[in-house]
Amino acid sequence: MPHRDSERRRVYERERHRRRVEERRAMGLCIKCGKDRPAPGRSLCDSCLERSRAAERARYERARLEGAAYGGRDPESRRRMARERSRRRRRERTEAGLCTTCGERKPVEGGAVCETCCEERRVAERELYAERRARGLCGRCGAEVIDEASTCASCAARDMKRRPRKNAASRARYHRRRASRLCVDCGAHADAGVRCASCA
Ligand SMILES: [Zn+2]
Ligand SMILES: [Zn+2]
Numbered sequence: 001m002p003h004r005d006s007e008r009r010r011v012y013e014r015e016r017h018r019r020r021v022e023e024r025r026a027m028g029l030c031i032k033c034g035k036d037r038p039a040p041g042r043s044l045c046d047s048c049l050e051r052s053r054a055a056e057r058a059r060y061e062r063a064r065l066e067g068a069a070y071g072g073r074d075p076e077s078r079r080r081m082a083r084e085r086s087r088r089r090r091r092e093r094t095e096a097g098l099c100t101t102c103g104e105r106k107p108v109e110g111g112a113v114c115e116t117c118c119e120e121r122r123v124a125e126r127e128l129y130a131e132r133r134a135r136g137l138c139g140r141c142g143a144e145v146i147d148e149a150s151t152c153a154s155c156a157a158r159d160m161k162r163r164p165r166k167n168a169a170s171r172a173r174y175h176r177r178r179a180s181r182l183c184v185d186c187g188a189h190a191d192a193g194v195r196c197a198s199c200a
């Protein structure tokens with residue numbers, strides 16, 4: 001039975017992991033990497049501690065982006081408290097001149113979040129987007145899409161409102177190219193017309 005086999009395998013892996021942890025602890029090594037000495041009073045070394053903090057932050061950030069309550073663990077009733085708590089923490093960190101996400105590093109110039117947290121957030125967003133697209137959902141909000149589009153109707157509508165800026169930029173480019181007798185599509189030299197021979 002495949003199910004029984006995987007169950008047995010899990011039990012075996014768990015036991016092996018437990019044994020390895022005990023051995024490392026007995027040797028006075030970080031129980032995670034088994035290479036460095038643990039930080040004072042901890043069972044992990046400094047770099048493993050930092051890595052696990054980063055992983056926790058990334059997990060939390062992902063859950064937040066997906067709209068789950070508090071890391072996807074707590075029931076609905078705790079949401080409000082959690083929101084209140086995080087708002088207070090954000091304010092305290094801002095006042096202390098620290099990143100609102102990690103509370104450890106200085107935020108980037110003119111921002112509220114440090115470079116590291118920014119990057120983590122970008123990674124989480126990219127992953128979430130790719131995951132949604134892979135499931136055939138809107139990459140932006142996770143809603144259903146029509147005909148394999150990359151965004152749902154409401155995200156597309158929101159995009160339309162932002163369009164004008166882009167249109168202004170492309171209009172400006174059009175006129176610049178026209179004035180320099182360049183192809184308005186590709187910017188190559190255009191002899192007589194608005195477009196070059198290959199774009200015409
Ligand atoms: Zn370690
Ligand atoms: Zn940070």
Ligand SMILES: [Zn+2]
Nearest residue numbers: 138141152155
């Ligand atoms: Zn959407």
Ligand SMILES: [Zn+2]
Nearest residue numbers: 183186196199
């Ligand atoms: Zn062209």
